[in-house]
């Protein structure tokens with residue numbers, strides 16, 4: 017299967033899962049995603065999923081892991097699992113641009129030009145915060161979903177490293193098992209399911 021076919025297949029799966037939640041406004045949200053680069057964007061500039069369709073692939077990986085974790089965490093709302101996992105990184109849409117960077121040729125003195133992804137964040141409101149903000153323009157999120165998406169970066173979120181932020185995040189993790197479960201699934205997908 018070619019790369020584009022693979023992206024199309026994942027995209028169909030992604031759309032069907034979201035439509036299955038029957039959340040009010042979900043069709044509107046999907047129509048908005050069509051206008052963005054969500055389905056072709058990478059998941060990061062150079063670490064995980066730094067290729068076309070990487071963000072879609074990462075989102076599906078997080079969903080599959082989270083659905084599997086749910087045997088233990090018992091989040092009884094299937095729609096929340098789907099929405100939190102598939103849409104946690106919506107903040108990365110329209111954020112990566114291709115550019116040229118000079119990189120050193122290993123073992124040599126010369127530099128060569130390489131096409132790389134770079135970040136141009138037009139809405140610098142924060143990572144999880146931005147996903148919540150963008151999603152709520154189209155659908156309502158439950159408190160559990162909003163908290164899980166906002167804190168999905170776990171200890172990698174700068175806010176979690178401050179005293180008050182750390183307390184807030186740990187309260188969030190205690191209150192809703194979906195929140196730490198999403199953070200764990202996200203990290204697992206980042207390091208093991210690229």
Ligand SMILES: [Fe+2]
Nearest residue numbers: 104105168169
């Ligand atoms: Fe993220």
Ligand SMILES: [Fe+2]
Nearest residue numbers: 074104105202
């Ligand atoms: Fe992620």
